[in-house]
Amino acid sequence: MSLRTRLLILVIAAMLVPAGLVGVRFVQNRSSDINAALANLTAAADEIAGDLDEKIQGTAQLHYGLSRARDLDTRDKAACSAFLSDVREEYPQFTGILTIDPDGRLFCDSLRTNRTLDLRDRAYFKQALVSPGVALEPVFGRLTGISVLQIAYPVRSEAGALKLILLASFNLRKFAEFHHKRLLGEKDILLVDGKGTVLVAPSGGGWTEPVGGSIAGSELLRFAATPDQKAFQEVTDREGRTQVWAVAARSSLARNAGLYILVGRSKDGLVAAANRRLYEDMAILAVASLLLLAAVWILATVSVGRQVGRLAAMAKKLGRGDLSARISPPHPRGELGGLMTLLNDTAESLQQQRADIADLSQKLSQSQKMEAMGQLTGGVAHDFNNLLTVILGNSEHLADRLAGDRELHRIAGDIATAAERGSDLTRSLLAFARKQPLRPRDIDIAGKLLDMEPLLRRSLGEHIECTFALDADLWMTSVDPGQLATALLNLVLNARDALPDGGKLTVEARNISLGETDLDVNGESRPGDYVMVAVTDTGTGMSAEVAGRAFEPFFTTKEVGKGTGLGLSMVYGFVRQSGGLVQMQSEPGHGTVVKLFFPRLAAAPAEEPAPGEQAVVSEGNETILVVEDDDMVRAYVESELKALGYRVLARSNGPAALDLLRQRGDIHLLFTDVVMPGGMFGPELARQAVQLRPGLKVLFTSGYTQNPVKTPDGVGDARILTKPFRRKDLAAMLRAALSAPPR
Numbered sequence: 001m002s003l004r005t006r007l008l009i010l011v012i013a014a015m016l017v018p019a020g021l022v023g024v025r026f027v028q029n030r031s032s033d034i035n036a037a038l039a040n041l042t043a044a045a046d047e048i049a050g051d052l053d054e055k056i057q058g059t060a061q062l063h064y065g066l067s068r069a070r071d072l073d074t075r076d077k078a079a080c081s082a083f084l085s086d087v088r089e090e091y092p093q094f095t096g097i098l099t100i101d102p103d104g105r106l107f108c109d110s111l112r113t114n115r116t117l118d119l120r121d122r123a124y125f126k127q128a129l130v131s132p133g134v135a136l137e138p139v140f141g142r143l144t145g146i147s148v149l150q151i152a153y154p155v156r157s158e159a160g161a162l163k164l165i166l167l168a169s170f171n172l173r174k175f176a177e178f179h180h181k182r183l184l185g186e187k188d189i190l191l192v193d194g195k196g197t198v199l200v201a202p203s204g205g206g207w208t209e210p211v212g213g214s215i216a217g218s219e220l221l222r223f224a225a226t227p228d229q230k231a232f233q234e235v236t237d238r239e240g241r242t243q244v245w246a247v248a249a250r251s252s253l254a255r256n257a258g259l260y261i262l263v264g265r266s267k268d269g270l271v272a273a274a275n276r277r278l279y280e281d282m283a284i285l286a287v288a289s290l291l292l293l294a295a296v297w298i299l300a301t302v303s304v305g306r307q308v309g310r311l312a313a314m315a316k317k318l319g320r321g322d323l324s325a326r327i328s329p330p331h332p333r334g335e336l337g338g339l340m341t342l343l344n345d346t347a348e349s350l351q352q353q354r355a356d357i358a359d360l361s362q363k364l365s366q367s368q369k370m371e372a373m374g375q376l377t378g379g380v381a382h383d384f385n386n387l388l389t390v391i392l393g394n395s396e397h398l399a400d401r402l403a404g405d406r407e408l409h410r411i412a413g414d415i416a417t418a419a420e421r422g423s424d425l426t427r428s429l430l431a432f433a434r435k436q437p438l439r440p441r442d443i444d445i446a447g448k449l450l451d452m453e454p455l456l457r458r459s460l461g462e463h464i465e466c467t468f469a470l471d472a473d474l475w476m477t478s479v480d481p482g483q484l485a486t487a488l489l490n491l492v493l494n495a496r497d498a499l500p501d502g503g504k505l506t507v508e509a510r511n512i513s514l515g516e517t518d519l520d521v522n523g524e525s526r527p528g529d530y531v532m533v534a535v536t537d538t539g540t541g542m543s544a545e546v547a548g549r550a551f552e553p554f555f556t557t558k559e560v561g562k563g564t565g566l567g568l569s570m571v572y573g574f575v576r577q578s579g580g581l582v583q584m585q586s587e588p589g590h591g592t593v594v595k596l597f598f599p600r601l602a603a604a605p606a607e608e609p610a611p612g613e614q615a616v617v618s619e620g621n622e623t624i625l626v627v628e629d630d631d632m633v634r635a636y637v638e639s640e641l642k643a644l645g646y647r648v649l650a651r652s653n654g655p656a657a658l659d660l661l662r663q664r665g666d667i668h669l670l671f672t673d674v675v676m677p678g679g680m681f682g683p684e685l686a687r688q689a690v691q692l693r694p695g696l697k698v699l700f701t702s703g704y705t706q707n708p709v710k711t712p713d714g715v716g717d718a719r720i721l722t723k724p725f726r727r728k729d730l731a732a733m734l735r736a737a738l739s740a741p742p743r
Contacts, residue, residue, distance in 0.1 A: 015289060022285055030278045037270045038232055041246035044187055045263040048179050049248035049255065055093065055170060056151060056253050060134045062091065063153035063166045072099065072155075072164070080108035093171055095144045100125065100152075100165040107164065111143055128152040128165045136257030138172065138193045140212070147172045147191070147199035147211065149259060176200040187265050188243070194258035196221045202264065208237060220245060224260040234267065242267040295334065314343050323351040386630045386703055389724040391415065394636065396727050440478045440578065442601055445509050445531050446470045452485055456492050456507070463502035464495075471510040476601040477531050479578055487571040491535040491594055494568070498539030498592065508534040514597065520581035521551055521572070530580065530597035537593075542586040550584065571596070622668035622738060623647040627657045627685060628701075629676045633723075637671070637730075644731055654680030654688075661692045669738055674702035674720070699737040701725070 066072060071083035084097045088110035091097075098109035104120030119125050119142075127135035135152040148169040155163045176189045180203060183189075188202030196216030198209050215221050223233035224247045233245045245264040248255060255261070310327055317325035326344050331337040395415040402408040449470060457466050488507070495505050512532045516525050542550065551572040571594075575582050579599045586592035624646050628634035634650055641648045649667065651657040653676060661667065670689050674682040686698045703723040719740075721733045 011293060015292070019285065019289070023282070026278055026281045026285070029281065030275065033277050034271060037265070038244065038246070041187065041232070041244065041263050041265060042249075044183060045246050045248040045261055046252075048189065048263065049252035049261050051179070052149075052175065052259075052261070053253045055175070056134070056136065056149070059094075059151045059168050059170065060153065063134065063151070063168065066097075066166055067153065067155040072166075077108050077114075081110065081112045081114075084108060084110035085112060091168075093174065095141055095146050095148055095169045095171050097166070097168045100167060102129075102162045102164070109143065113143055115143065117142060122150070124150045124152040124167070125165065128154045129162065136253065136259075138191070138199055138254075138257065138259040140199075141169050144169070149254065149257070172200050183263075186269075187263050190245070190262040190264065192221065192224065192260050192262070194225070194260070199259070207243075220262070221260075223247065224262055235264075244270060298334070311339060311343070314340075314347075318343075318347060323347050323354060386633050386723065389703075390632045390636050391724075440480050442476055442478050443481055443484075444474060445477060445479070445484070445533060445598065446474045448481060448484060449488070449507060449509055449533070452488060456488070459489065459492055460496050460505060464499050465502075465504045467504065467506045469506060469508040469510075473511075474509060475511050475529065475531050477598040478601050479598055480574070483574045483578075487574050487596065488533070488535070490568070490571055495535055495537035495539060495592070498537055498541070503538040503591075505538075506534075506536045508532070508536065511600075512597070514581075519583075520597075521584055524581070526581050529600035531600060532595055532597050534593055534595040536591065538591040541588045541590050541592055543588055547584060547586045551582070568594075620735065620738060621645050621647070623649065623666050624669045624671050624734070625657060625660065625667050626650045627652070627654065627670065627672040627676070627682070629653060629673060629678075633673075640727055640730055641671075641734075644727075644734070646734075653678045654682075654685040657685060658688055658692070661689050661696075667693065667696065669697040669699060669734070671699045671701065671734070674700050695742065697737050697740060699733060 066087065069083070072080060074080055080099065084099070088094055088097050094110075096110050098111075099107045100119055101107050104118055104125060106115065106117040106119060109115075122137065122139070124135040124137035127137075131154065133153075135150075135154075137150045137152075139148065139150055140146065141148045141150075146169075149172055151168045151170055153166045155166055157163055172191055176191060180187075180189050185203075188207065189200065190198070190202050190207070191200035192198055192215060196214045196218070198211055198213045198215065201207055201209065201211050201213075209215055220233055220235050223230070223245070231246070233247075234242050235245060236242045243264045244267050245262050248261040252261075314325055314327050325347060327340045331340045395413075398408075398415070449468065453468060460466055492505070492507075499505070510532055511529070513527075513529050514525070515527050518527070519525050551568050572582050575596050575598070580597045582597070583595040584592065624641055626634060626637050626641065626648060628637060628650070629652050631652070634652065638648045638650050649660060651660060654672075655678065657670070657672070670686060672682040672685055676682065676685075682700050682702075686700070690696055690698070698719070700720040701723060702720060719733060719737050721729065725733075
């Protein structure tokens, strides 16, 4: 026998056992398909019941809202009916919405029938009289004659007296028609009440009992009432057609109200679908077998040695790590050609992945570098702020003591000025490290930009053409307005320096939605809705190397003495601390665009509280508990407070302060640092202190904080004094905190 014949015999012999197993599997699949179709009936019934439960809950929420409407709190029947009519137009799923007086008489209804009805015999009315929640009853509406689910809600006065009952008639017929269309007409839907009255009849031809008829005493009703006894119920009509029914589970609100939801399907159609699937699977098996035999015949006829050799050579190159290797065309048809194409695609994919990994590694390195710089600068700025607090405070003392010596007084003033310049530097470092104390407000960025427009134009000069492009209806954002102004001014001044010979600058603000592919300068993505603020110039631009380092602290391309290198790093830290991200695009000779993205405010902005009156008294005689871990800062604050006339108690940590608060003696205010060692920060100390002494006032101080200070429950509005501070700032904040009204 020829090689082709031998291969065919071997293939046929090898296919006999799998073919038998596949045949058995197909028969099992047929059984599984029938079981799945039966389970689908139950799932459909439960899904319809679940949807009806959602409609009931939605109606309850509507009732709750209507019960607080002023238009219902009236004895004007016409006005009440007109209001309910308008509501009913917004909710067409109801045949009507009406109110019932406590004596059971209809008062007003959305149909404006002006009829007189006594509804005291309705079960939902009786239940609503004694139930605090909604009452349900499936019935035929007296005004419409349509099968509905009555959803009643008692409206009571603040004293608990029943004012009226709100009733919404949910249209069960339309509800069933919607789900019948959704099920593509393959299943029948039957709704009956607990007495067996047919509320909604199936639209199929196999059902004989009309709407309003009764199936009381039937096997189907007993099955609907006790579905746990068996999974399905078969019903055969007079013509011998069998219908399989499933009922919704017991857990639904509608069922508890006496409404049974059944979903059925013709048994012949159910089995026919499984048989059709079996025939299709057997046909696919036969075709696959024939194609396999044909492929073996062609494979035996056509030489595959050369093609296998090409595959082997490709595999060796890939094994050596040469991802640029490819199998050049032409490729043979069939499996070998597909394998060659697959190998080429795999090599190309691996090559691309290698490039992507290198890019991600570079971005990860940049992100880690920025994070490390942020941690370093934040820690340095924190300690530096403590030192500056002591330097600034003591320079003020020296200036006061040396007022008679002009030269020494000037030197003390220079020390204070240098300390304030150091404070500006630490604020820049904290902005980059995302640890500056922010005071975010819900603002309209467009309004802020318009307020800044004169300042920005003056900063640019007449040789630069400035344009503002602000979209209407910008989303609200929660941003620190002062930091936003500083960031914009930094960007505009950088753009001015890149336009020595003049040019164009555009400030743009618009709403934008970012996706997974929109990355910030560190290669991170934060999908969501943002308000974008972009500053675009037509200046000299930056190279890729310079742009990659532009946001690093102290990196600058300007001459010595003309820049600190903290402008863009401050912008970067502020935007990231505000929950946003930064993008930058620049090319030498084609200008630069820097985009700031601030998250859209999810909720409506809260009204700004009215500003408190400025405290005019700077001295006092109250007792203040100072909690500060830094010895020099604690000594300075203690000295300042005593100079202002206060009694001072000082502790270095939270537990020691709590021990003092547990003792007797008047303490009027807790003045505490936010970040302290020992596991207890200022906010937690304040929370426990107010529990010990409910009338205690609290004032926070901080050189930096990772997040804005959140006031613990019971503490009231958080007041924070940012380090370093002057004596007048300390005195004013103390008086403001002590003068605040009791919580």
